[in-house]
Amino acid sequence: xxxxxxxxxxxxxxxxxxxxxxxxxxxxxxxxxxxxxxxxxxxxxxxxxxxxxxxxxxxxxxxxxxxxxxxxxxxxxxxxxxxxxxxxxxxxxxxxxxxxxxxxxxxxxxxxxxxxxxxx
Amino acid sequence: xxxxxxxxxxxxxxxxxxxxxxxxxxxxxxxxxxxxxxxxxxxxxxxxxxxxxxxxxxxxxxxxxxxxxxxxxxxxxxxxxxxxxxxxxxxxxxxxxxxxxxxxxxx
Numbered sequence: 001x002x003x004x005x006x007x008x009x010x011x012x013x014x015x016x017x018x019x020x021x022x023x024x025x026x027x028x029x030x031x032x033x034x035x036x037x038x039x040x041x042x043x044x045x046x047x048x049x050x051x052x053x054x055x056x057x058x059x060x061x062x063x064x065x066x067x068x069x070x071x072x073x074x075x076x077x078x079x080x081x082x083x084x085x086x087x088x089x090x091x092x093x094x095x096x097x098x099x100x101x102x103x104x105x106x107x108x109x110x111x112x113x114x115x116x117x118x119x120x
Numbered sequence: 121x122x123x124x125x126x127x128x129x130x131x132x133x134x135x136x137x138x139x140x141x142x143x144x145x146x147x148x149x150x151x152x153x154x155x156x157x158x159x160x161x162x163x164x165x166x167x168x169x170x171x172x173x174x175x176x177x178x179x180x181x182x183x184x185x186x187x188x189x190x191x192x193x194x195x196x197x198x199x200x201x202x203x204x205x206x207x208x209x210x211x212x213x214x215x216x217x218x219x220x221x222x223x224x225x226x227x
Contacts, residue, residue, distance in 0.1 A: 035216075037164075045156075045164065045207055045218040059214050095163055104211055106154035106169035113163055 002026040002109040004096050009114030016086050016118070022079040022096030022111055029077040030054070033099040035107055036070060036081050038092035038116075048094070049081065053102035064090075086118045122147055122210050126219035132227040135198050141222045143191040143208035152212035155184055155193045158221075159204045167206075168193065200226075 008020040022034070036048040049070040050059045058070050069082040079096050093115050097107035123146040133139045143153065151171040156164040166175040168184035171191055181196040195202055203226050209218045 044221045045158075045209075047209075047216045047218065050214075050216070061215050099211075104214070104216065106152075106166060106209070106211055107156070107164075108166055108169075108175070110163040110165070 004098065004109060004111035006094065006096055006111045006114035009094065009116045011117045011119065012086055013120050014087060014118055017084045018086065018116060020081040020094055020114060024077045024079065027098065030074045031102065033101065033103055033105065034072060034079045035097045035099060037095045037097060040092040050104055088118050090116060091118045092116060121215055122149060122213050122217050124208060124210055124217050124219035126208060126222050128222060130223045130225060132225050133198055134227045135200060137198055139195040139198055139224055141193040141206055143219055145189045145210055148188045149210040149212035151187050152210060153191050154209045154211065156207045157204050158207065164207065
């Protein structure tokens, strides 16, 4: 059974940093691209970032380019999102999701999300 | 960036009836389109990928069609558990983009 469990969400001040984690199990982690998607309160889904199965290629939404960094550790089957220079508009539930295959594809399974609140 | 437009924003349908949801892309995305269902307080769930292929465990009453720029999700006979928000997403071009969602509500 595929499981994706996010953690690391918290209340942080504007300009601060946070690191999200997503623990994966139930599938071959290194063979799947991985993704972060966020959802602001009462709003729709926004793709944030993706990383290929090898970790060799990364992709970012314009809204987070230069501030967020996606990475993965195949030794622990964990996906990360390092978020710097946080803004109020980054407040959202952050979901990780896997994609079949090594590169970009649909988002097959989703975690339950972790809440990031950026506020003073 | 590929802009995805879903219509209608809200759809009111009675249980047992058919629901048809639309998704339009601003440029061709081939068949690289997925549909997701989201219920309040829950994570999204994949329903359809590659425009028309049902995800594992998804009931047969859910079907997808279309290619290029016009896509449709059809729910043949609505059950109470189907009332939710539905999103489509293109994954043909970076950045991957979602539509704004269709809220399927009970009539």
